[in-house]
Amino acid sequence: MRVFHSTYPGRDGVRHETSKWYIRFIDCKGETQTMAAFEDKAASEFLGWNIQRLVSMAGIPLSADLVRWLERVPEHIKDKLVKFGLIEPERATGSKPLTDHINDFKAFLEAKGNTVQYCKYTAESLKRIFDACEFIVFTDITAIGVMYYLGGLKTGQRTYNSYLKAIKQFCKWMVQHRLASENPVEMLSCKQQTEKLRERRALTVDEITRLIATTKAGPDRFGVTGWYRAIVYVLAIETGLRACEIRRLQVRDFDFTNNIVTIPASAAKNKKAASVPMKEETASALKQLLSTKMPLVKALYLPYTAINMLRPDLEAAKIEYQDSAGRYVDFHSLRHTTGTLLAAAGVHPKVAQSIMRHSDVNLTLNFYTHVLTGQEKTAIEALPISILATNEKVKNGTDEKGVSASGSPFSASEVIQENPPESTNRG
Numbered sequence: 209m210r211v212f213h214s215t216y217p218g219r220d221g222v223r224h225e226t227s228k229w230y231i232r233f234i235d236c237k238g239e240t241q242t243m244a245a246f247e248d249k250a251a252s253e254f255l256g257w258n259i260q261r262l263v264s265m266a267g268i269p270l271s272a273d274l275v276r277w278l279e280r281v282p283e284h285i286k287d288k289l290v291k292f293g294l295i296e297p298e299r300a301t302g303s304k305p306l307t308d309h310i311n312d313f314k315a316f317l318e319a320k321g322n323t324v325q326y327c328k329y330t331a332e333s334l335k336r337i338f339d340a341c342e343f344i345v346f347t348d349i350t351a352i353g354v355m356y357y358l359g360g361l362k363t364g365q366r367t368y369n370s371y372l373k374a375i376k377q378f379c380k381w382m383v384q385h386r387l388a389s390e391n392p393v394e395m396l397s398c399k400q401q402t403e404k405l406r407e408r409r410a411l412t413v414d415e416i417t418r419l420i421a422t423t424k425a426g427p428d429r430f431g432v433t434g435w436y437r438a439i440v441y442v443l444a445i446e447t448g449l450r451a452c453e454i455r456r457l458q459v460r461d462f463d464f465t466n467n468i469v470t471i472p473a474s475a476a477k478n479k480k481a482a483s484v485p486m487k488e489e490t491a492s493a494l495k496q497l498l499s500t501k502m503p504l505v506k507a508l509y510l511p512y513t514a515i516n517m518l519r520p521d522l523e524a525a526k527i528e529y530q531d532s533a534g535r536y537v538d539f540h541s542l543r544h545t546t547g548t549l550l551a552a553a554g555v556h557p558k559v560a561q562s563i564m565r566h567s568d569v570n571l572t573l574n575f576y577t578h579v580l581t582g583q584e585k586t587a588i589e590a591l592p593i594s595i596l597a598t599n600e601k602v603k604n605g606t607d608e609k610g611v612s613a614s615g616s617p618f619s620a621s622e623v624i625q626e627n628p629p630e631s632t633n634r635g
Contacts, residue, residue, distance in 0.1 A: 209233045209256045211249065231256040235292050236266040243288050255285070262294040275389055276347040296386065306338050306345060309387070313378055321474045323452055325512055333374040346382060349375075349392045369398040409535035410548035410578040411527070416445060418525040426524055430517050432509055437521060439493050440508055441542065443469075447484045448546035448564050450477060451514040451539045460503035467491040471565075482565050514539035547576030 210232045215223040229245045229252035245252035258277055265274070278286065278295065289295045314331040318324070337343075341353045354375060358368055375393055382388040411419065420442060426434035443449065447469060449457075456475035463470065467488055473481040486494070498507055511517055515538045522529055522537060530536050543564075550560040551573075561569045564576060 209260050211245070211252050211256050228252075231259065233259055233263065235294065236263055237293070241292050243292075255281075259289070259294065262289065266294075269389055272347075272390070279345045279347050304345075306343055306348075307335070309346065309382065310334050310338075310378075313381055316381065321479065323456075325452075330374045330377070333371050334378055337371060337375055346388050349379065351393050351396055354393055355396065365399045372396060372398055406538075407533075407535045408541040408544050409531065409533075409537060410541065410545040411445075411537065413549075415525070415527050416545070419521060419527060422525040423521045426521060429520060430509070430511055434521075436497065436509075437517065439490070439497055440510060441518070441521075442490055443486070443494065443508075444539070444542040445545050445549075446487055446490055448543045449484070450543060451510055453477070454508055455506070455510050455512075457507045458504055459498050459501045459507045462491075462494060462498065462507065464491050464495045476565070478565065478567065480565075484563060484565075544576050544578060547572055548578045551577045 211229050212232070213225040214230045215225055218224045226244075227247050229247070229249055230242055231245050231252060232240065232242045233256065235241050245255050258274065261274060262270075265271070270278075278289075281289075286295065290297050310331050313334070314327050317327045317330060337354065337357060338349075340357050341349075343349050343353070354372070358371060361368060361371070372393075376391075376396065379388070379391045379393050383391050420438050423434050423438040423441065426437075428434070429437065440454065444451075444454065449469070449471065453471050453475050457469070457471070461470045461472060462468075467486045468483050469486055470483045471481065473479050476482060501507065518539050519529055527537060529538075547560060547564055550563065551557075555563075557569050557573055560577075561572045564572050566572045566576075
């Protein structure tokens, strides 16, 4: 490798030295190459030394310090290195500022079918971390810096974990697309969830009736009528559709001939298309509501914070947003209501699982099926036992054939008599 000043003929007929230094080296193919460096000789020599290292490391992963150096090399130098075959084109683009990579990563997430809100939140989380840690290029990212920032957040575990997942996903994407050679936060792990998640409850039939009735008669909110909002609530309760799924439905997803709504794969949480039946009266109301809309437009409006629309309607119906047990009624509670009403109607768990579109029936039964007010009392009353015997032939809870008066082979009084007290004169 040689660093030298080149010369050129001037107009006066005299040869002049160039202001920049030049580097001459032998590349990986054994060919001699020459490129312009800098006006400073020391900087030019340092560039030449690193070029020699690139030649010697051809075909093997670059060292961390060489990667960091490449990320700070001017673009025109990197273009030359790509031309000479010393680095890959991805390496040249990988040294862009992190703000540019965030935009590319956001576009990647959107192309995968993630919701606009999720992509926006992830990009904003990354920008917040990079700004706070003063990370400019990818090699600035360090696990210690990220942990120091996250440790200082005055937020709960869920926010902590969501930020960490965002930057881990971003760094993994950089490595997978050969924009970086290593993942600096690969060893970091999320906190174990110890915070109690928000506990939701299902609405009772009486509460549903009040909610729909008062909403239909209520004022306009969020630019839609009370009748419009009531239809959205009924659709959510009858089908178990999530708020994000309702937002992304198009008019063409409703089949009013067969009374079916189809959730496209791009809108579904599990990225699998599914069809859910609707009640005839609900389908009729939706058909009237959507009659003036084109097939490819969004069918229903629902704000991103759906609870902001639902909560005033809950208050109007005198339904508590949070009950004395600390359980909430938000928009996702309408989905809980779906699972609970299906169970109360005696629907087979596998059918309920299919309607709810759960991968595991235990999720349907354990998390989306609640005990409604009055169900426990009704269940107790239905038990085939009786503590009072009104038939004269019954003695000690059984008739002459040893069968209880209620027709059951046992009774509460019988159970009591099986274990008489040792003494009737205690205390």
